Amino acid sequence: MGYQFDFSMVIKILxxxxxxxxxxxxxxxxxxxxxxxxxxxxxxMRVSPAAPLRFLGRAFVEIFRNIxxxxxxxxxxxxxxxxxxxxxxxxTAAVLGISLNTAAFSAEIYRSGIQSxxxxxxxxxxxxxxxxxxxxxxxxxxxxxxxxxxxxxNRAVEVAKVTSLASxxxxxxxxxxxxxxxxxxxxxxxxxxTVGIVxxxxxxxxxxxxxxxxxxxxxxx
Amino acid sequence: xxxxxPTDAPILRCEGLRKSFGNLEVLKGIxxxxxxxxxxxxxGGSGSGKSTFLRCLNFMEQPTGGKVILDGExxxxxxxxxxxxxxxxxxxxxxxxxxxxxxxxxxxxNLFPHMSTIxxxxxxxxxxxxxxxxxxxxxxxxxxxxVGLGDKLxxxxxxxxxxxxxxxxxxxxxxxxxEVLLFDEPTSSLDPELVGEVLRTILAxxxxxxxxxxxxxxxxxxxxxxxxxxxxYDGVVHETGTAEQVFRNPQxxxxxxxxxxxxxxxx
Amino acid sequence: xxxxEWDFGSVLTYWPMLLQGLWGTVAISTLAILLGIVGGGLVAxxxxxxxxxxxxxxxxxxxxxxxxxxxVHFFWVYYAPxxxxxxxxxxxxxxVIALATQSSAFYAEVxxxxIQSxxxxxxxxxxxxxxxxxxxxxxxxVPQAARRMVAPFVERxxxxxxxxxxxxxxxxxxxxxxxxxxASITYRPLETYTLxxxxxxxxxxxxxxxxxxAEDRLQEV
Numbered sequence: 066m067g068y069q070f071d072f073s074m075v076i077k078i079l080x081x082x083x084x085x086x087x088x089x090x091x092x093x094x095x096x097x098x099x100x101x102x103x104x105x106x107x108x109x110m111r112v113s114p115a116a117p118l119r120f121l122g123r124a125f126v127e128i129f130r131n132i133x134x135x136x137x138x139x140x141x142x143x144x145x146x147x148x149x150x151x152x153x154x155x156x157t158a159a160v161l162g163i164s165l166n167t168a169a170f171s172a173e174i175y176r177s178g179i180q181s182x183x184x185x186x187x188x189x190x191x192x193x194x195x196x197x198x199x200x201x202x203x204x205x206x207x208x209x210x211x212x213x214x215x216x217x218x219n220r221a222v223e224v225a226k227v228t229s230l231a232s233x234x235x236x237x238x239x240x241x242x243x244x245x246x247x248x249x250x251x252x253x254x255x256x257x258x259t260v261g262i263v264x265x266x267x268x269x270x271x272x273x274x275x276x277x278x279x280x281x282x283x284x285x286x
Numbered sequence: 287x288x289x290x291x292p293t294d295a296p297i298l299r300c301e302g303l304r305k306s307f308g309n310l311e312v313l314k315g316i317x318x319x320x321x322x323x324x325x326x327x328x329x330g331g332s333g334s335g336k337s338t339f340l341r342c343l344n345f346m347e348q349p350t351g352g353k354v355i356l357d358g359e360x361x362x363x364x365x366x367x368x369x370x371x372x373x374x375x376x377x378x379x380x381x382x383x384x385x386x387x388x389x390x391x392x393x394x395x396n397l398f399p400h401m402s403t404i405x406x407x408x409x410x411x412x413x414x415x416x417x418x419x420x421x422x423x424x425x426x427x428x429x430x431x432x433v434g435l436g437d438k439l440x441x442x443x444x445x446x447x448x449x450x451x452x453x454x455x456x457x458x459x460x461x462x463x464x465e466v467l468l469f470d471e472p473t474s475s476l477d478p479e480l481v482g483e484v485l486r487t488i489l490a491x492x493x494x495x496x497x498x499x500x501x502x503x504x505x506x507x508x509x510x511x512x513x514x515x516x517x518x519y520d521g522v523v524h525e526t527g528t529a530e531q532v533f534r535n536p537q538x539x540x541x542x543x544x545x546x547x548x549x550x551x552x553x
Numbered sequence: 554x555x556x557x558e559w560d561f562g563s564v565l566t567y568w569p570m571l572l573q574g575l576w577g578t579v580a581i582s583t584l585a586i587l588l589g590i591v592g593g594g595l596v597a598x599x600x601x602x603x604x605x606x607x608x609x610x611x612x613x614x615x616x617x618x619x620x621x622x623x624x625v626h627f628f629w630v631y632y633a634p635x636x637x638x639x640x641x642x643x644x645x646x647x648x649v650i651a652l653a654t655q656s657s658a659f660y661a662e663v664x665x666x667x668i669q670s671x672x673x674x675x676x677x678x679x680x681x682x683x684x685x686x687x688x689x690x691x692x693x694x695v696p697q698a699a700r701r702m703v704a705p706f707v708e709r710x711x712x713x714x715x716x717x718x719x720x721x722x723x724x725x726x727x728x729x730x731x732x733x734x735x736a737s738i739t740y741r742p743l744e745t746y747t748l749x750x751x752x753x754x755x756x757x758x759x760x761x762x763x764x765x766x767a768e769d770r771l772q773e774v
Contacts, residue, residue, distance in 0.1 A: 068636075068637045068638065127754075127758065128750075128754060131753065131754045131757040131758050131761070132715075132753045132757075133715035133716070133718040133729070133753060134715070135718045135719060135721070135729065136718060136729060136746065136749055136750050136753060137750075139729070139733075139746055140746040140747070140749075140750060143736065143742040143743075143746060144742050144743040144746040144747060145743075147557060147742065148557065148743060150557075222619075222620070225622075226622040226623070227622075228622075229623075229624045229625065230622075230624060230719075232624065233624075233722060240622065240624055240625065243625075243628075251636070252636070253628070253629070253632035253633045253636055254633040254636060254637050257625060257628055257629040257632065257633060258629070258633075260625055261617075261625045261626075261629065264620065264621045264622055264625060265617065265621055268620040268621070269616070269620045272616070272619060272620055346680070346681065378686060381680075382680075382683050382684070382685055383683070384683075385680060385681055385683040386682075386683035389681070389682075390677075390681040392674065392677065392678065392681070394674050395678075396674040396675060396677055396678030396681075398675065398679075398693055398697075399697065400696050400697050400700075409679075409693075410682035410683065410684070413682075413684055413688050413692055414682055414683040414684055455678075458682070459681075459682075462682060462683070
């Protein structure tokens with residue numbers, strides 16, 4: 066009882082947290098970009114006519130989806146270097162882990178998007194003499210992107226949250242700075258609450274956009 | 287049972303009924319008296335407010351003005367504001383007791399897909415009328431038999447044709463023995479070849495002297511079904527009278543045009 | 554590059570520790586799922602309440618948890634109460650509270666989504682018979698919604714099991730924490746973390762196969 070919330074502490078730590086925010090944003094952007102691109106190719110494997118490719122794609126997705134992201138990060142930082150015989154910086158290990166994780170989840174978004182396009186679209190395009198590849202590129206994909214936009218935005222939200230796990234590898238992102246400050250000043254309430262709010266401010270616009278996109282699509286349907 | 291006081295007083299009455307959705311006023315003050323045994327067809331073009339009107343009578347939509355009086359009793363609790371305007375609050379309990387006495391058959395049937403045919407019909411008897419399961423089962427089977435589905439008691443709605451589903455919905459409403467039965471375009475979502483069986487079922491009810499209101503755009507059917515007809519236009523009663531009067535000898539220009547336009551109407 | 558000599562044997566000699574960790578993971582996940590269902594029911598009821606203030610409160614709760622990383626909640630629950638109110642929570646309690654409050658938000662959305670997915674016609678069909686809205690909910694809406702909620706409920710529960718690995722950051726002895734101990738004893742991080750990943754994978758893959766089986770059985774009805 067009678068605990069005094071120290072607002073001056075909030076002001077004091079903001080510059081340090083800001084440095085963390087920059088690193089978080091860097092991580093976020095890198096992992097999202099790599100994950101979305103890689104995920105696309107994994108989705109292609111998953112819908113490929115070649116069974117071995119389909120199997121590989123599926124294995125990749127199942128492995129990264131059924132293992133906690135934190136384990137993946139720790140594995141890439143502490144175990145993977147032994148395998149390749151070279152040290153990774155915490156940032157690189159984090160990017161590697163989060164990107165592959167993101168790729169697995171986005172592959173599933175692409176795949177369900179591709180499979181949600183009605184047969185009639187394929188037939189319509191082939192009937193005017195378009196090749197399979199051209200049909201895929203010019204007819205199917207544009208619809209997939211549009212239809213799956215809310216799902217991709219959602220994934221972006223998840224990735225932003227996952228980047229906080231990089232603090233465990235001592236990547237100097239937002240959560241790491243928060244933890245460090247919290248143990249330095251012994252003011253966990255003020256500091257961790259501020260960290261939470263900063264995340265909220267960063268992530269909420271994304272969630273909002275995703276919900277707005279979904280609403281708009283439902284209206285159109 | 288429909289054997290309350292044998293007066294000529296209307297069983298259902300509404301005065302100045304209004305309904306708005308946001309800024310859009312759909313019903314602009316409708317008066318209506320329904321006497322026991324009346325069969326009233328409500329006709330009108332799309333957007334005339336005919337479905338909304340029907341749905342106000344069992345409070346699927348809450349009216350924004352006017353009165354609904356069931357068997358002499360006004361529904362809802364009116365309160366007069368300081369400026370003299372009246373607002374009516376409808377408590378759930380009041381609405382439940384209205385709906386027990388005023389049944390409805392929907393355009394989209396609204397059967398419960400997780401229950402078999404007989405369970406659909408039993409549901410109201412058990413949860414609303416608190417009948418025992420065995421009594422409810424007997425009554426439900428009777429009602430289904432009556433609509434010609436005595437052999438489909440344990441079938442799920444998804445296995446039935448649209449026409450059969452609508453007949454189950456009619457049995458479900460009938461089982462409650464409502465004093466008034468409302469039909470909201472009961473054949474509009476059916477394939478043409480299935481319309482006949484549903485219309486025949488409804489006409490059979492007419493012979494029992496049940497009080498019914500029907501919204502439809504099948505004018506030929508409305509003529510055979512109805513004792514009285516209401517033609518709604520732009521949210522008001524444009525013309526009303528017996529079925530003979532309105533169909534054979536409409537007094538107003540718009541009514542005449544509307545009936546003439548309906549190509550399917552052949553008396 | 555020198556060939557790495559794999560040695561799972563020395564890691565596996567510590568199998569009792571791993572078993573203990575597995576138990577810890579199962580224990581906090583189960584507790585969080587059970588508490589989360591109760592909390593989720595409450596939050597969903599708030600979000601669908603007829604009172605605006607309750608709806609706003611419910612929405613704020615869900616949005617907070619959706620837009621902030623889980624690790625922030627873990628640290629907050631563990632470090633803030635002792636300083637603020639002189640309440641000391643053990644790692645187990647802190648982890649369960651963090652997980653359960655978070656899962657309440659996610660389960661609330663599962664419940665709400667399921668109920669709202671049932672068309673308005675079902676409400677009308679039920680109330681037109683004179684049923685109270687409580688009866689309509691209990692007899693007509695929930696039985697139908699329940700079937701649609703199974704898949705998202707399972708998905709959310711998997712997220713909880715994966716998120717439970719964050720309890721390692723509070724030194725609670727679940728799988729990851731036990732694995733970290735073994736890695737530092739044996740100096741075999743590659744084998745240890747690979748083994749951990751494998752255990753998680755098998756656990757979740759097994760559970761998801763079970764869930765799929767149960768789901769198929771449910772859909773048959």
